[in-house]
Amino acid sequence: MTEESLVWNGDPHDSASMINVGFWTYIMTDCILFGTLFATYIVLQNSVFSGPTSHELFSPPYALAETLILLGSSFSCGLAGIAARQNNKNKVLFWYFITFLLGISFVVMEVLEFIDFNDRGASWKRSGFLSAFYTLVGTHGSHICVGLFWMIVMMLQVAFKGLTSFTLRRLSCLGVFWHFLDVVWIFIFTYVYMRGVQ
């Protein structure tokens, strides 16, 4: 994973850079997807239909904990990327393992939160606000789950095949994916949880 992988001169034989640019393009379309879910949430955030409101449901410390965990995982993912550049297989496995642990903690926290909301009568069918909330945050959570699964697969591939150009290319795509999920979460934290409790 060198400087070359950041540049694509249009040569279809330079597959690493081409694939990185293609994956980046997919990530951009994913941003638009999240944009539409955000717009929907913002439109519906006050449509509580006499049901639970964001002030009653959201816990700021809980959301902060989730945010810091995800931020930490983005950082450890970056360190894994550095290790890949250094061609250090064990370090790559270590940092991706840390990223995975943080990521799974995040998912567990989020699932527990959803279960708690549901028990308190705030199901996704309760109101427009809640439908929009579960759709937006749930879509982000599903992306995280896919990323975690991908991480397991990559850790196995790196463990058994080592850091080949093949695995390096895939690791760089996974890294972009994971950082992107943290960027999206920044906005969820700010516009859903922080605005929801002010």
Next chain:
Amino acid sequence: MEAEEKSYFSYYIVGFILSLILTLATYFIVTLHLLALKDITLTISSLAVAQATVQLFLFLRIGQEKKPHWKMTVFLFMMLVLVIIVIGSLWIMYSLNYNVMPGEMDVR
């Protein structure tokens, strides 16, 4: 093949610390009510955009490709589409809500 073996470690450390500061700033401004209600939205939006920018440039490293700048081009186009869709939807829905929804008890 191995160009300058630039260590991006400092990028990630700086990015992490800045993101941490911006996250905590948002958190404390909201939970400790450090600002008047009307100022909060703009402030935390700016903090969110700042943090996203930090992560985009330091974690995702989008500014750093050499020519041709495919990633930056695609990113800017995405931003354009996103802004049109999001601001457009919010504007339309707000306008519909105001003009069409009954029972607003407006004093006319």
